[in-house]
Amino acid sequence: MFPVSFLTLQIKEGQEICFPQPGSSHSGLRTPALSRRHSADGTIGSDRAPADRFHPYRRQFSDGAVDASDCLLQSSSSLSSLQEVNIPDTGSCSSDVQTTWGEYSDSVQVPKFTTLSVSSITELSKAFYCQQVHILQHILMNFNRGNIFSHSSLLVVPSNFFILIFMALKNSKTGSLPVSEIYSFMTEHFPYFKNAPDGWKNSVRHNLSLNKCFEKVENKNGNTSRKGCLWGLNPAKVEKMQEELHKWRRKDPQTIRRSMAKPEDFDRLLGEKPDRLRPLPPYPSTNNTTLKRVAPTYSPAPLPLNPAQPPLACRPVPQSEYAHIQPSYLPHTTLQPSSSFALYSPCGQQPAAGVPSPSGCLNSPIAGKMPPVYKVGLPGEYNVDLRGMHELLQDGDTSYDIDTLNPSLTDLQLQGNLWEELRKDSLVSEPHGPATHLSTSFPQQDHHQQTSCLQTFSPTFEGNAGPCCKAAYEDEDPDRSCWNGLHPVGYSGLESLAGYLTSCTTSISLM
């Protein structure tokens, strides 16, 4: 009923991996022009073979290209599963490492099309190599987009419009929304819709009209004009909808999380607290030691708290113009701004792609494209203690403990081991010292390359790991959440990529 397809990749001996040029038609989802055949005059019909039709429950591929998002998602599977990875044969890769270069900015060139040959590697290193390749592919893709932390490439198609609309309405402050805000909710919380063909909006409207669970609500002017009305939940059906939501939630929570822009909002958006508390996982060390691994701050050095500047998420949330409408059936808690309407308030907006960050790495020629430095301030809303973190981490599925923190890399053990390896080799800084650039682990890189990399590695949580971790997600740019623990390092040359891969495979071989 709620299938979400994942690309299964398979690397075979000697097979090569090609990075499709990001932004091209080979890089992911179809463009609306390819899939949408809706025209007012009816001259454009559905002339496509049924199998070629756009279907929201299926990943939309073009010409066998590999979507980096799938790769990244796939990479989140733990090494223990060692899923094979099958990459469509492009037939265009010949040498071990090839690249063409395209202008990224005035000063920096980045690979536009990169091919890497995968051969003569062990099963284990294959999997790990693949994982790293996926990550790098993602880096390259977003690098070329000028938006290295674009979350939009982390796409899992969320299914069931009925549920999504219900979620939107349920999490609204008033319990009723105009369709446009339902759209907004969906695009904001489910990145798939950001670039999805417009057909989904049609389906939303269709659902609203057809489904008896939804009903039109008088707007504030008291008129019920055909256009621009509010949509609410049918009180008589709320219970049933809630049941459906619970079913959906339990059916495949991992997929739902992956489809979300902020997986940590899973519980809040789906309106359900975990049924029971699980004991905290037996973290071997102090809290900050554990958590710093999975959620490094993206700061070259620890930043002091600045109480004078309230965190972004603490800013006042604009009142909805529909705030006057009080849903009678909603539990009181859903009316709390902090847990409902604020979710899709401008506080959660992401900076526009390519907008220079005020706090990038100034040494870099592409400082303007740098991810902003995370501040350690905590939004009051997320100022949770470890118990709060604990609650976030439980959902009856232990695999989410890490997924909650890092939707793109599930295997804590792998990260931890790799981290330890790097640490032993003095390749990363100690927690309380200034963060060392990760690129120092790549002997192939010269100094210039190192300084031109995007340096975002700082494993410091300074004893407040839980909230900081949360803040790192919530504050400033949720796009980066997918990089927690992945150390998004931009590479100025393919040597860097090769070096990274080499170091990664070396690290894994030591495990």
Add this chain to the structure above:
DNA sequence: CATGGCGTCTCGT
């Protein structure tokens, strides 16, 4: 003209 509401048809499960 863009957007929204809604009916009908078709398809996939």
Add this chain to the structure above:
DNA sequence: ACGAGACGCCATG
């Protein structure tokens, strides 16, 4: 049978 997208038409701002 049911859910959902495609498509079309009309109303509204």
